[in-house]
Every structure is written in C-alpha cells, then in structure tokens.
Amino acid sequence: MALYEGIALIQEKQAVVLDLGTDYTKFGFTGEAAPRCIIRSEYWCPSTRKYKRVYDYTTPEELYDNLVHMLHLLYFRHVLVNPKERKVVIVESLLTPTLFRETLAKVLFIHYEVSGVMWVDSGRASALTLGAPVVLVVSLGARDAEITAVVHGCPVIQAIQSQPLGARAIHDELARILDEDNGTELHLSEDVLEDIKVRACFVPSREKAVEWLERGVASEVREVRGAGGAREGGGARVPVSRRARALAAEPLFARDNELASLPDIVLQCILQCPIDARRALAENVLVVGGGAALPGLKARLAHELRHLVTLPPYRERLGQLQFKFHSAPAHDNSVAWLGGALCGAACGAGGGAGAAGGGAWAGEAARGLARDAYARAPRLRDWPSLLHNTPPHHPHWALQ
Structure with a gap:
C-alpha cells in the first residue's frame, strides 16, 4: 500500500x-x-x-x-x-x-x-476557508474595496459593492499629509509610501479620530523614521508626524452625500441581500486583502458599523443587527x-x-x-x- x-x-x-x-x-x-x-x-x-x-x-x-x-x-x-x-x-x-x-x-x-x-x-x-454557509467578505485590495455576500455557496450578484477605497486611497492621503507637514511637495514614490504605511501607520478608534480631526493631533509628537522607517531613493530620511500616522486611513471612513464610505457599502451590500440572510451576514464578516493587515482597521470598521446602524437610512431596516468578525485562517x-x-x-x-x-x-x-x-x-x-x-x-x- x-x-x-x-x-x-x-x-x-x-x-x-x-x-x-x-x-x-x-x-x-x-x-x-x-x-x-x-x-x-x-x-x-x-x-x-x-x-x-x-x-x-x-x-x-x-x-x-x-x-x-x-x-x-x-x-x-x-x-x-x-x-x-x-x-x-x-x-x-x-x-x-x-x-x-x-x-x-x-x-x-x-x-x-x-x-x-x-x-x-x-x-x-x-x-470557503471558513466553511460557514453565510459569509460577508470585505476585500481591501490595492485599488478597490469589494464587498461580496456569499449565501450558501452563491455570491449575491446584485448586492456586490465596490468603491476605490483600497491601498491607493491611503497612499494618496498619506502623501498629502506629509506634504502639508513638511511645507513642500516631497514627490514620494509608491514604494516609499507603502513602506511608511506598513511600518508606521495605524487606524485609531472612532472617538480618537473624531477628536483629532476637530482639534488636531499634538504637533510636538514628531518621529523621524530612520533605520526603522522609510528612506527616499537618495537616502534622505522622511519625517513622519503622528498626524500622518494616525489619519492616513481616514478616507476609508469619510462619509459624504453619496454614502460611499467603507462602512456604508458594507451596510448597502447587506440591505440588498435577502432579508432572511442579513442577520447571518452581519454575524459572519470576514475582512481580507492586504489593507486588512493595517493595525486597528478591523476594530474601527466594527465600531463604525455598530454606530451607523443607529442612524438613518439604516436604522429602520438594520438597527437590530449584531456585527461579529471572523479571524482568517491565513494571513x-x-x-x-x-x-x-x-x-x-x-x-x-x-x-x-x-x-x-x-x-x-x-x-x-x-x-x-x-x-x-x-x-x-x-x-x-x-x-x-x-x-x-x-x-x-x-x-x-x-x-x-
């Protein structure tokens, strides 16, 4: 044998x-x-x-x-x-x-x-990696954030949501903040911006983000990412402020009249699914993609979702949902x-x-x-x- x-x-x-x-x-x-x-x-x-x-x-x-x-x-x-x-x-x-x-x-x-x-x-x-019958997959890629509801092995095609809220949106905001902090256009490459994001950036809680957006981040806290951070092609160090580290991912959660933020498209995807699957989808959220590895992002997304379901236009139809997140079996x-x-x-x-x-x-x-x-x-x-x-x-x- x-x-x-x-x-x-x-x-x-x-x-x-x-x-x-x-x-x-x-x-x-x-x-x-x-x-x-x-x-x-x-x-x-x-x-x-x-x-x-x-x-x-x-x-x-x-x-x-x-x-x-x-x-x-x-x-x-x-x-x-x-x-x-x-x-x-x-x-x-x-x-x-x-x-x-x-x-x-x-x-x-x-x-x-x-x-x-x-x-x-x-x-x-x-x-499929979870083996659960109903899963809400939130995929954060390089360009887009894509939300797919999988119900008993079938994606709900009409409920798929996609917005340009991937890593590029974070890079653009990070580059803008760094240019403002340094008073000049640094013209940082994508590789340098990605290096700064991976090494230094994080997603704060909702309360901290609202406070820092209104009052500003303490300017005296300023870090220069040297051996533990990013370097430009010519070898010059790139100073990265606390403001840049904390607020680079805010475009993912910024709401406008079109309701196109990341938490909004997650809730819109659930709304367009069959009513008997909505509770199971909210209780089986799986966040994947390279952007999901940003520290604090999953906790912030959960907090934003629990807050938005208490507001119109989601309060009447989704107000009773409880959001729970899975830990992926791989990176x-x-x-x-x-x-x-x-x-x-x-x-x-x-x-x-x-x-x-x-x-x-x-x-x-x-x-x-x-x-x-x-x-x-x-x-x-x-x-x-x-x-x-x-x-x-x-x-x-x-x-x-």
Missing part, C-alpha cells in the same frame, strides 16, 4: 494556484497552506530597461506580452515547474474585466499549453489564494466541467475548462452567465 501511494503521488502532479493582484501576485500549489511566493505584479522589461507592472497596458497585445513575461517569471524562477505538466487554478474577482481574463486564458492555453484551467472567484474562495493578504488552493484540491483542478469529486462548495465556486475544449471554442463563460446550463439547441445560444 505504501508503494502504491508513492507511485500515485509521483503520477498526480499538483496544480498551481495563481492570484494575480494589482500590486502583488500569490503563486503556489493546491493543497498547501500558503503560497510558495508573494511577489510584486511586475517584471523586468528588456526593451525599456526598467520594471513594468502587469496592469500597465494600453492595448490587448501589450497585455498579452505582460502576462507572458509575468508567468515566465513565476514558472521558471520561483516554482521551477513545467507549465505543460500542471493544471492552473486562477483566483479572480467577479468584477475582473473580460479582456484581462480572456487574454490570460489565451496565454495559458496557447503560449504555455497548460492542460486545464479552473477559475475561482475570490469572494467564494475566501468564504489576510493570502486568504483568497488559500481558498483557491482548497477548491483546486477538492475539484481535481480544472479538467472538463470542473467539480467532479469535490464538495458542493467547491463545485459551485469553480468553473473549469480543458485545453482541447478551448481549442474547439475559444470562449470563456462569464460568471453571471447560465449558458453552460442551457441545452445546446436552445434559442438563447443564437443571441450570443
């Missing part, structure tokens, strides 16, 4: 799991608890002689070249495997542009000749990747229809496509599309 199991392990190769984020990419194997590598979503461009981001493109051809170089870096430098021998699990947002997902599929199937690809949406992948920035790894391990990672042998959760969350099927019809099914459940001769196919 031991010899037989060893042979099976040799013959069955683990699929690779790809979570290609705006700023960082997670890459590893199914069935593992953490990705093998977390690297920036960029590569060294030989023509321009500088690093180029994958998402910096203007034409489909440029995007194709970016993805070819990025995947080459992942396969042949970081995990050292042959792409033809491994199926691929792609973790993506439900709001991913069609051009990007179709170009990525073209690169995998045609350029790297992978045998099969399975797509897993990030909301259900994150909820906040790799929860979606872990869900993709679990789903790929349960479903066999991508051949044919996708979910043979997996549980109901994994089967609903995954959509697979084999290379021969893609060669016959190079068309990807969109997430809200039900054509894959429609008979081949149904009139709806003629409308596509």
Whole structure:
C-alpha cells in the first residue's frame, strides 16, 4: 500500500494556484497552506530597461506580452515547474474585466499549453476557508474595496459593492499629509509610501479620530523614521508626524452625500441581500486583502458599523443587527489564494466541467475548462452567465 501511494503521488502532479493582484501576485500549489511566493505584479522589461507592472497596458497585445513575461517569471524562477505538466487554478474577482481574463486564458492555453484551467472567484474562495454557509467578505485590495455576500455557496450578484477605497486611497492621503507637514511637495514614490504605511501607520478608534480631526493631533509628537522607517531613493530620511500616522486611513471612513464610505457599502451590500440572510451576514464578516493587515482597521470598521446602524437610512431596516468578525485562517493578504488552493484540491483542478469529486462548495465556486475544449471554442463563460446550463439547441445560444 505504501508503494502504491508513492507511485500515485509521483503520477498526480499538483496544480498551481495563481492570484494575480494589482500590486502583488500569490503563486503556489493546491493543497498547501500558503503560497510558495508573494511577489510584486511586475517584471523586468528588456526593451525599456526598467520594471513594468502587469496592469500597465494600453492595448490587448501589450497585455498579452505582460502576462507572458509575468508567468515566465513565476514558472521558471520561483516554482521551477513545467507549465505543460500542471493544471492552473486562477483566483479572480467577479468584477475582473473580460479582456484581462480572456487574454490570460489565451496565454495559458496557447503560449504555455497548460492542460486545464479552473477559475475561482475570490469572494467564494475566501468564504470557503471558513466553511460557514453565510459569509460577508470585505476585500481591501490595492485599488478597490469589494464587498461580496456569499449565501450558501452563491455570491449575491446584485448586492456586490465596490468603491476605490483600497491601498491607493491611503497612499494618496498619506502623501498629502506629509506634504502639508513638511511645507513642500516631497514627490514620494509608491514604494516609499507603502513602506511608511506598513511600518508606521495605524487606524485609531472612532472617538480618537473624531477628536483629532476637530482639534488636531499634538504637533510636538514628531518621529523621524530612520533605520526603522522609510528612506527616499537618495537616502534622505522622511519625517513622519503622528498626524500622518494616525489619519492616513481616514478616507476609508469619510462619509459624504453619496454614502460611499467603507462602512456604508458594507451596510448597502447587506440591505440588498435577502432579508432572511442579513442577520447571518452581519454575524459572519470576514475582512481580507492586504489593507486588512493595517493595525486597528478591523476594530474601527466594527465600531463604525455598530454606530451607523443607529442612524438613518439604516436604522429602520438594520438597527437590530449584531456585527461579529471572523479571524482568517491565513494571513489576510493570502486568504483568497488559500481558498483557491482548497477548491483546486477538492475539484481535481480544472479538467472538463470542473467539480467532479469535490464538495458542493467547491463545485459551485469553480468553473473549469480543458485545453482541447478551448481549442474547439475559444470562449470563456462569464460568471453571471447560465449558458453552460442551457441545452445546446436552445434559442438563447443564437443571441450570443
């Protein structure tokens, strides 16, 4: 039996799991608890002689070249495997542009000749790590904050909320405050701003934030982040005030007439869900993404939600909800990747229809496509599309 199991392990190769984020990419194997590598979503461009981001493109051809170089870096430098021998699990947002997902599929199937690809949406992948039937996933990425309600393995499409309240919003506010404190435009790069945010910034309580916004932060407290902080490219130290450290994340919670703050879109997502699922969603909140690791953010979000439900327009419909937060089983920035790894391990990672042998959760969350099927019809099914459940001769196919 031991010899037989060893042979099976040799013959069955683990699929690779790809979570290609705006700023960082997670890459590893199914069935593992953490990705093998977390690297920036960029590569060294030989023509321009500088690093180029994958998402910096203007034409489909440029995007194709970016993805070819990025995947080459992942396969042949970081995990050292042959792409033809491994199926691929792609973790993506439900709001991913069609051009990007179709170009990525073209690169995998045609350029790297992978045998099969399975797509897993990030909301259900994150909820899968908890095993709870109802989960409200709050994903804080580089550009956007995306709220997805997962009810019994299905995302509520009409309730999805997205606003530009990601890490870039924090970086912009941090740069503005630093320019005001120093009396000049520092022109700090994204790398320096991220370094300052990670090393020094935090999210204060709601009472402290209101007090500091009204009366100001004590100006005598001023820190220079030297060996324990950020440095500019020329080696000059960047002075970081207490005001910059404490108020950089306030754009996430600033309310306006459009009710587009982070707590507001969380409550709006719950409002647009079925009424019998709202209480369970409020009691099963999961905050994921790189922005979720900012100290104090989850506690501040919980406090803001409990405060807003007592105010109009939420008081009458959501006033009785109790908000409870889950602790993610992995680091906040790799929860979606872990869900993709679990789903790929349960479903066999991508051949044919996708979910043979997996549980109901994994089967609903995954959509697979084999290379021969893609060669016959190079068309990807969109997430809200039900054509894959429609008979081949149904009139709806003629409308596509």
